[in-house]
Amino acid sequence: MWNGSWWKGLFSQMRYYLFMKDESDLWVAHNPLAQIAMFAMYTLGTIFIIVTGFALYAEQWGWGSPWMSAFGWVFGLNAVGIIGSNQVNRYFLRRRTPDQILAKASVIAVGFGILLLIAAVTGVGERWSVLPLLFLLLSTYGFMQGNTMAGALNVDPRRAGAISAMMGAVSFGTGALASAAAGVLHDGTPRPMAIVMVAALAGSALCLHLLALPKDRGQVPA
Numbered sequence: 001m002w003n004g005s006w007w008k009g010l011f012s013q014m015r016y017y018l019f020m021k022d023e024s025d026l027w028v029a030h031n032p033l034a035q036i037a038m039f040a041m042y043t044l045g046t047i048f049i050i051v052t053g054f055a056l057y058a059e060q061w062g063w064g065s066p067w068m069s070a071f072g073w074v075f076g077l078n079a080v081g082i083i084g085s086n087q088v089n090r091y092f093l094r095r096r097t098p099d100q101i102l103a104k105a106s107v108i109a110v111g112f113g114i115l116l117l118i119a120a121v122t123g124v125g126e127r128w129s130v131l132p133l134l135f136l137l138l139s140t141y142g143f144m145q146g147n148t149m150a151g152a153l154n155v156d157p158r159r160a161g162a163i164s165a166m167m168g169a170v171s172f173g174t175g176a177l178a179s180a181a182a183g184v185l186h187d188g189t190p191r192p193m194a195i196v197m198v199a200a201l202a203g204s205a206l207c208l209h210l211l212a213l214p215k216d217r218g219q220v221p222a
Contacts, residue, residue: 006032030164041168043082043145074131078138085142098147099213105143106205112137113198120194130190132162137197151212174200 009025010032025031028040045193066175092101116137119129152167153160178196185192 010036028111030160032148034164038149038164043086043210074134081135081139082141085139086146087142089143089146092143101143102147102208103213104209105140105147106201109137109140109144110198110201110205111196112140113201115193117194120190123189128195204220 009027012021012025013031013033015021089101113134116130116133119125148168149164152163153193155163178200181199182192182196185195
């Protein structure tokens with residue numbers, strides 16, 4: 001979106017959907033209009049879900065508590081982490097493939113998740129350890145979401161629409177299950193959040209490395 005050709009393609013695609021053009025331009029994977037729609041739905045939507053979940057945790061401690069006072073800062077910093085890592089991912093893609101970046105990012109995310117779980121269970125540092133670790137963990141999202149979608153679409157580019165729809169359905173479905181699990185485990189502490197996040201990260205990393213990544217593409221050169 002940082003060049004004129006992208007915006008030209010966006011308005012061209014809008015004209016096609018408004019029946020002002022007879023044929024659509026040819027695109028590899030998603031067209032610019034679909035990219036904006038997915039960014040608003042997935043990236044911004046995910047940030048909203050994360051932040052509102054934190055708000056519920058802050059409400060447990062009541063108005064005037066340090067958690068509630070920190071809510072605005074946590075909102076902004078986590079958003080900066082997620083969006084910023086998406087931008088950094090663009091530069092990494094100049095020298096690495098999406099599979100290589102995804103392979104490393106998934107392991108790093110699990111590591112941050114384990115540290116977050118230890119901090120949440122032991123209470124060491126309280127919010128001063130939980131919040132920075134949560135920021136680092138959420139920042140890895142920018143290196144995984146886009147590369148995961150790219151890898152999925154690359155399986156069969158002719159069925160990009162069906163793959164995208166399936167990814168969306170699975171994403172929202174697992175998100176609902178994770179929310180339900182966190183609700184069942186609720187005890188007024190960050191422990192349920194950390195447990196669910198570590199379980200999800202570990203499961204996805206195992207599936208990625210054992211099932212999804214081809215052996216010759218999943219290896220990252222030193």
